[in-house]
Amino acid sequence: DTEVTQTPKHLVMGMTNKKSLKCEQHMGHRAMYWYKQKAKKPPELMFVYSYEKLSINESVPSRFSPECPNSSLLNLHLHALQPEDSALYLCASSPRSDYGYTFGSGTRLTVV
Amino acid sequence: AQSVTQLDSQVPVFEEAPVELRCNYSSSVSVYLFWYVQYPNQGLQLLLKYLSGSTLVESINGFEAEFNKSQTSFHLRKPSVHISDTAEYFCAVSDHGGGNKLTFGTGTQLKVEL
Numbered sequence: 001d002t003e004v005t006q007t008p009k010h011l012v013m014g015m016t017n018k019k020s021l022k023c024e025q026h027m028g029h030r031a032m033y034w035y036k037q038k039a040k041k042p043p044e045l046m047f048v049y050s051y052e053k054l055s056i057n058e059s060v061p062s063r064f065s066p067e068c069p070n071s072s073l074l075n076l077h078l079h080a081l082q083p084e085d086s087a088l089y090l091c092a093s094s095p096r097s098d099y100g101y102t103f104g105s106g107t108r109l110t111v112v
Numbered sequence: 113a114q115s116v117t118q119l120d121s122q123v124p125v126f127e128e129a130p131v132e133l134r135c136n137y138s139s140s141v142s143v144y145l146f147w148y149v150q151y152p153n154q155g156l157q158l159l160l161k162y163l164s165g166s167t168l169v170e171s172i173n174g175f176e177a178e179f180n181k182s183q184t185s186f187h188l189r190k191p192s193v194h195i196s197d198t199a200e201y202f203c204a205v206s207d208h209g210g211g212n213k214l215t216f217g218t219g220t221q222l223k224v225e226l
Binding site: 103105106 | 153154156161202218
């Protein structure tokens with residue numbers, strides 16, 4: 001298995017909703033990431049987990065809450081989002097920094 | 113901290129013509145360099161990477177990139193493009209021991225025309 005799987009592929013949520021994005025990999029990678037990508041822009045790093053511990057939080061608002069239940073799974077919990085949070089949310093994993101990342105195909109989130 | 117500059121936001125080219133996508137980086141330490149490709153409505157795919165050793169690296173689909181330390185560049189080239197190469201291309205850098213943090217350039221839209 002050489003993939004990063006993200007679910008759901010599309011999500012529409014209201015500003016008062018609570019939802020979660022899920023990311024899964026079975027490559028044994030010990031680093032996992034959440035990126036946010038707006039249209040026509042590069043991905044922006046949100047969070048890095050290394051060995052299931054949060055190692056980098058790029059000053060992301062608390063309405064985004066990451067969770068790493070085990071070495072294969074990464075969640076992003078969403079609550080009280082704003083319309084400007086609408087974007088493509090990408091998950092990635094890597095065994096180490098010199099290996100490059102494997103990205104999932106993303107969740108396209110629309111906040112209404 | 114490191115940064116990446118992709119000067120060309122769009123590059124139009126005719127099919128079978130050569131292309132070069134430019135990438136320059138800035139870092140105070142040694143870096144790893146990557147090129148990623150993103151097709152519409154998809155995630156990013158690793159195209160090729162430079163870690164050390166030979167400064168010319170190649171991908172399986174005909175792209176190559178050359179690391180130039182003196183010019184702090186990592187330009188991507190292909191001698192003959194195909195319509196299927198139309199996509200967004202991102203150059204990225206991570207520094208040695210940088211906590212696995214990857215920094216992306218702003219991207220170059222390659223549009224191959226018939």
